[in-house]
Amino acid sequence: MQSTYTEKDFILAYRAKQSDHRVIGLMSGTSLDGVDAVLVNIKTDIHAEIENIQLVEHYYLPYTDAIREKVAKLCRLDSARIDDLVYVHFGLSEWYAQAVLSLIKKAGCSAEEIDAICMHGQTVWHAPIPQDFPGPSGPIPVKGTLQLGSSAVVRERTGIPVVSDLRSADMAAGGEGAPLAPFTDFQLFGSPNEGRIIQNIGGIGNATVLPMRVGKAGVFAFDTGPGNMVMDAVVEIGTKGIHRYDPEGSIAEKGTVAEELVTLLMQDAYFQRTPPKSTGREVYGKNFTKDFLTLASSRGLSFEDSVATATAFTAESITRSYKDFVLPHFSIAKVLVCGGGALNPTLLHMIQQRLPEGIEVTTTNSYGVPDQAREAMAFAVMGHESLMGRPGNLPAVTGAKRPVVLGVVTL
Template sequence: MQENGSSFGMWSDYRSKYEHMMIGLMSGTSLDGVDAALVRIKSDPSGKLTEVSLVDYVCVPYSDELRKEVIALCSTEHARIDKLVCAHFGISEWYAYTVKRLLQSAKLNSSDIDAVCMHGQTVWHAPETKMFPGPESDFAVKSTLQIGEVSVVHERTGIPVIGNFRSRDMAAGGEGAPLTPYLDALLFGSPHEGRVVQNIGGIGNVTVIPAGAERERISAFDTGPGNMVIDAVVRAETNGRQHYDPNGSIAAEGNVNQELIALYMQDPYFSRKPPKSTGREFYGAAFAQRFIEEANRRSLSFSDTVATATALTAESIVRAIEDFVLPDTPVAKLLACGGGSSNMTLMDMIRKRLPQGVSLHRTLEFGIPDNAREAIAFAVLGHESLMGRPSNLPAVTGAGRSAILGTMSL
């Protein structure tokens, strides 16, 4: 693969261009696979973004073997340091392979791309402060880990790579997530109506965009489990033969147990005020196992359990909007994206629970494929970092200040 680092040149060369071709990579907590978006970004002479357009998109699904490896790494009971280190480099080979697939699809060479911007695979996210021994007094530490070595992707593709986006925000006192609201405001904001963008990946997160909102008025937070509990129930009940509920067909055959919904909606996370973020360490295998055990105590069938897990996601999303969005921000539309937006049973549950006056849509209706949004977002975040501009939103993450995100491999 031809190295294009020399053409990348000094930062001034990058910043002097009015058009850039970026690749954004995202592999989320749902562990579906790697999403890769080829994004054209145009700027005016002042450097301000004038256009963000999706040129091409590919998804490389994870193999069952890789999915099992990563799930084990997300568990304190099963994670091993040797496996973690190997996966940190090994998953980078998946990222590099996906970049090559995208270049083939778009009929481009590595020299046509300015940079690859990769989020990495989250295995642990711990935004709540913990104390760590220090030389004189203990340090207050927030932490997160996204595996995937940028140097491997750079070496395999010949393209400069920027990654590790969350860490700088956390170093500045933030939660390190969500980071996609920067793009949501750019693509989905309206001067006439308030909107929320609800991503339903492994974890659900919402971006709140008031009508005519300036950057400082954007807010966002994780709503709780997205597909994560649903997927875990399906995997457990099918002994790993199936990893998710296609189109919500299993849930559609079951009945929701409202008693179980009421029990789990008492989870303290749901009543905690934003900014807040969560992940597999809270809503992963252990949480799902407790959920299944409670369902078994109530003699729920497989389809009833999946239906109830689906309803928990729907209820947590709508409750978050009712409790933390609508009291301050009028909203006309909810735009759903992520894998969960293809789950028709889940979407129907959300539609029926939304307050009057709020209609449900998919980002696809606004020109952005449901699964491409986050990959596009990281292409834009990488561009902003290379332009020397902060792209975290302190009002969203709780950081003490704006910060330029990411770590670069040149």
């Protein structure tokens, strides 16, 4: 007999729960390195507002070379195929489900103890700049974003309800659908005593500005440009696939930065755009790296010099964005780095060198949030807020016309 349990029933039961909510967040980023799964405990007060967010457990499932290449092909116009898109959409779901089951096992609990999964999916194309699309009465400006991963498959494999498609509602309301993590950054890292920037360095870099003594409405965020994406590609090409990233910045440390080339790269149009703004692999992917290597070769740069220059380019794009869009308006004491870039001391040193004196560069790990867990935690919290019927976007960050409830529920 078919169940009559509805989405409304599930949401009402979720909201009525008196004890803490146990939610899993799933994130696979533009670096295409793997899946981060976190189990968080969200404690609420008598008004059902978030009082505390506790990381219970974190599990990382690295992509194999085969799955990484399948996804990477879908991020390039010259190699994306519709049949691959369909199979990867469903195939990645099996990876997400496995990450959830492994996380639950590691945490020593059961699926029945988990209230919901909040799944970001794998971004393969992000298009925040509107293009004219044929409409019933003439061209319509359209923008969009695509994250792969079937919530129905994850629900079927795990037995846990899933919140997914978390970016579309913000875009429908006129936003760029990114960045979304700042919503949670405020709750995890906001300080009444000092201004902070939370700098995620995954494939793409994004900054959340948390001025001291401001509420959620005062949070300011945007994508700073390429994070590890160009560096990783240069290393992979230069080592013929032996390395897919610069281990602890050891290659860049041996090279000499071509500052003239960094200056040239900073003329890219994205850096001139004022926030809110977002970008992705479609801008700083394979073609950008190819052009970078051509410029490096024409200047006689060695492999180590090329990696050092790519690293400096990321550092410069991050710090320049602060100088252009943040520091003229806010006092900042600390930059807390997370994502894969937090594991690259050469990059962190370059960021520190390029910042004005008095600003300290550290990591979110030093504040109790592991570098690789922050984004997955953010989406767990966003999913929770959606189930509570509360908006999870910040219009001042994404450019949306209004706050909106994010995501769809799969029972």
